[in-house]
Amino acid sequence: MTNWEADDATATYVADVAEYWERGGFSHAAGQILGHLMVCEPAEQTQAELAEALGLSAGTVSTQLKILLAVEMVERVRSRGVRTSFYQVPKNMWTRVLASETSRIGGLRGLADQGLKVLPQTRPDRIVSLDQMVRFFEHEWPQLEERLEEFLRKEES
Amino acid sequence: MTNWEADDATATYVADVAEYWERGGFSHAAGQILGHLMVCEPAEQTQAELAEALGLSAGTVSTQLKILLAVEMVERVRSRGVRTSFYQVPKNMWTRVLASETSRIGGLRGLADQGLKVLPQTRPDRIVSLDQMVRFFEHEWPQLEERLEEFLRKEES
């Protein structure tokens, strides 16, 4: 109860970000960390600062950060001469998140291939439409990523 | 233990589909139902048949079907003169799923707008890049959906 959040607006923001990502499968604590790192000052925070700001235990912060680091939505920053690590939202976070979508498409590719081998007599479209959808995205997704990069380049002006 | 699955191949398929969707936030039972409905014969199944085939209780089938119906990955079919409802994978399931992505983008739009109001002094890109990403998809997603429809039209031949 020392310094929960700078002000009400950012506190609300942290809660909203947490709620959004909770639906995406993250824990509430992970969502809070993400939300805080979106708006905190400075942008780089230690585990102790995160725990303090959000009222979480050291263990929770450690565990949830590990998850966020694994999906590359947070990165660790270490500077020479300082014993403590800092954590921050990486510069190109969204590009990374989008890239990870490729592996999810890969999962569906597996289900489509397997499905074609057990293709049902009636309504084979149940499998075929999945295969079509996957083929479509295997073709489109790389292009979309390229267009995103181009879009971001143009925004820098 | 009466008629668990037609054969080993489809049983494996059901398990794999269940595993995939479990990572997507569904329960194991919901994933099983989805997998079974992808390959079962006939394509339309009653709750009792689903419960029997997958070894689930009537309550579980009812509850999980409700969820699958809500996200439109399963549809209910009722025919005159028959007291029982049937459940099946809808013809255009993937189009529906893709369409629901629009609302998720909408959620991010909200986070971006709110974030711009509490824009941090340092590393404002933490919010700005989110806003850019959302703007990109607000522009691209409808086009992508159109291209998907065109792609599916061409496949019908």
Add this chain to the structure above:
DNA sequence: TCATGTTTTTAGTTATACCTGAAATCACTG
């Protein structure tokens, strides 16, 4: 290498989601 502060791991508690079996409700046929 030591000393110190940071991070991770572990054990234990609490909260939540899942599933079952049974009762209640609902919908349709005759």
Add this chain to the structure above:
DNA sequence: CAGTGATTTCAGGTATAACTAAAAACATGA
């Protein structure tokens, strides 16, 4: 509108995930 089968709801038990507090492991500056 009564009877029957299908579906939903509810209470209870079980498994799992989240979180905490404390101990262990780790890393770094001196």
